[in-house]
Amino acid sequence: MNVTNSEIRRNEILGAVIEAYVAAASPVGSALVARKLREALSPATIRHIMVELETIGYLEQPHTSAGRVPTAQGYRWYVDRIMEVPRLSSEQVRALGAPLAHGEGDSAQVLARAGQALADLSQEAAFVVAPTVKQSRVRHIELVPVGVHKMLCVVVAEGDVVASHVIEVEEPLDRDEASAVARAASAELAGLPVAELLGALEQRLLGEQDVLGEAMKQALAILQNVLAGEPAGRLLVEGARYVVGQPEFQRQPQRAEALLEGLDAEGPLLERLHADLGTGAVRVRIGQEIGVPGLEACSYIVAPFAVGRGVVGGVGVLGPTRMDYRRHSALVQAMARAVTELLTDGEG
Amino acid sequence: MNVTNSEIRRNEILGAVIEAYVAAASPVGSALVARKLREALSPATIRHIMVELETIGYLEQPHTSAGRVPTAQGYRWYVDRIMEVPRLSSEQVRALGAPLAHGEGDSAQVLARAGQALADLSQEAAFVVAPTVKQSRVRHIELVPVGVHKMLCVVVAEGDVVASHVIEVEEPLDRDEASAVARAASAELAGLPVAELLGALEQRLLGEQDVLGEAMKQALAILQNVLAGEPAGRLLVEGARYVVGQPEFQRQPQRAEALLEGLDAEGPLLERLHADLGTGAVRVRIGQEIGVPGLEACSYIVAPFAVGRGVVGGVGVLGPTRMDYRRHSALVQAMARAVTELLTDGEG
DNA sequence: TCTAGCACTCAGTATACTAGAGTGCTAAAC
DNA sequence: GTTTAGCACTCTAGTATACTGAGTGCTAGA
Structure with missing residues (x-):
């Protein structure tokens, strides 16, 4: 009870110091704290407690005749144990x-x-x-030729996270091919975490047994490219x-x-x-x-x-x-x- | 010839002052300029010219006993008439x-x-x-349904500038419808400056006589939405x-x-x-x-x-x-x- | 037209002093 | 035991003063 009581007071004073310091950005003296505190205490008493707080490492003095400033440790204690965060409705x-x-x-x-x-x-x-996209799961893949050797590749993941890039390709696909490939890739890959996809693509590229053959392989290569470029x-x-x-x-x-x-x-x-x-x-x-x-x-x-x-x-x-x-x-x-x-x- | 000569010298000295000031960020004195200048002139002479440059408004003194600092006007003259920009190969x-x-x-x-x-x-x-995209011309438009009431809309413009947004739509289109609409819209709008497109869309929405009817109208509405959101x-x-x-x-x-x-x-x-x-x-x-x-x-x-x-x-x-x-x-x-x-x- | 010489100006620095904010400590009061 | 008033002490910030030196403007002579 005794110990607890003094701890409560310590916390109150630390809180007051921190709040005053946050507001004014200059060292806080005992008199100011005395004024702020609801419980009426004299500056002298507060100084006593401030000395304690300083020895614990929650406060420090920039120089002898200045007020106190919270230390990182002091803030930590304040954040963890003292402050009450109003939960908004x-x-x-x-x-x-x-x-x-x-x-x-x-x-x-x-x-x-x-x-x-x-x-x-x-x-x-x-x-x-x-x-x-890298943290999410594939929902949809779209491939659209844009210009001769350029392809727009869009990966839509859950949460409407989109990665879209225009990349260069060596062998052009026409619009229908691209669309078909994209559709197949979507069906195949939907639901997979994108992060895993990168590995999976590698394997598939080596596997060489895709239904759509060359085109599909190329599409996967494109996809890999796109995802690699994504931060x-x-x-x-x-x-x-x-x-x-x-x-x-x-x-x-x-x-x-x-x-x-x-x-x-x-x-x-x-x-x-x-x-x-x-x-x-x-x-x-x-x-x-x-x-x-x-x-x-x-x-x-x-x-x-x-x-x-x-x-x-x-x-x-x-x-x-x-x-x-x-x-x-x-x-x-x-x-x-x-x-x-x-x-x-x-x-x- | 006389006038020209002195102008050349003025420029040389202004250039020297500016270059010294740029390098050191502190006012430039006559002695320093004298050292830097290829033509051997005494500080006293340089001071004379500096006074001229000051009266023209190209230099100024932070205070009486300081060196000179270029004014905005001085920089302007330097940039327009004095400095030679090395053209890189x-x-x-x-x-x-x-x-x-x-x-x-x-x-x-x-x-x-x-x-x-x-x-x-x-x-x-x-x-x-x-x-x-707003400064460029439409090359390609793509619409892909993503989720029930969401649609990915991609506008590719010349120079591979892409605007892609996932937006909410009231009446869902299925994949094939969306694709057909996008294709039609691409064909119709390709080559148009995007900036003009915004106005054009408005008109077309009022016109109500599109080949694809309701769907196309909706697509155009979507497009307008997307472009409006683009900075x-x-x-x-x-x-x-x-x-x-x-x-x-x-x-x-x-x-x-x-x-x-x-x-x-x-x-x-x-x-x-x-x-x-x-x-x-x-x-x-x-x-x-x-x-x-x-x-x-x-x-x-x-x-x-x-x-x-x-x-x-x-x-x-x-x-x-x-x-x-x-x-x-x-x-x-x-x-x-x-x-x-x-x-x-x-x-x- | 240029330059050496010189008096002058003024920011920046160093020094000394003061005021005041805030402390720590002690002894008395609650 | 806890709290407080009182007081001496410390140290920064601000002010006044003097000094230094960089750089000037001017003048007289080359």
């Missing part, structure tokens, strides 16, 4: 999602709008990990300007450069995000935890959304470690739900 | 373009690589104004990080924010770029000339490239007004040529 979610449906359009357009909306609402950078994931970033405008980045402009570099590289961040999305839950990564060069001073919150069966994408917010985790968690979660609802409704 | 252009073809792929991928390459080579932000231009920006890393932006971080804002808005910049591309030549815009909020401290160089007939896109470099116009002009021009060669070779 379905109605609120719907309201959030409404502007996304504006003019409906393609799922790609919906996702782009979701990213923009999230950036504008959070005043941070927002990102969308767009679903890619393993696509990262869409909106509103990096908001982050660059944050005081920590204005004060240290090289950080802004590092941030943009980290975002441009794309690969490492995407990898990390995919790992987090695999868990199926909202995830928060704080500072170094991200493990992507250039993003050491940042945190992100990401939530998965579904399109059809299975998790296939994510939306999130990326900002300085000093970000409003509570508000943004709610936002991200809601946006993920809205996107899921919007993109899944047409499905089985 | 076809071979060099080919060498530049070689990495773009790496793995070939779609034209979209080629353009993305061109942007990245240009950014890396120039160490500035690079941009690509991607061709869009008038697409701007791809790569390597903004390089610009943010430039000293002028590191010293004044709000500028970096403004830059990113200006780029995110996209619309105004695209408009300006389209106007410049319409001229068919390499264009340089310096500072305020860009006329896009946020980009006041920047310049760009843009060159058009062709895909099939007609100008349909552009590549360029965007950096601080203090940029290497000479080198980057050559780069941009070469890249535009490389892209044109790469994307046009398969055509008629």
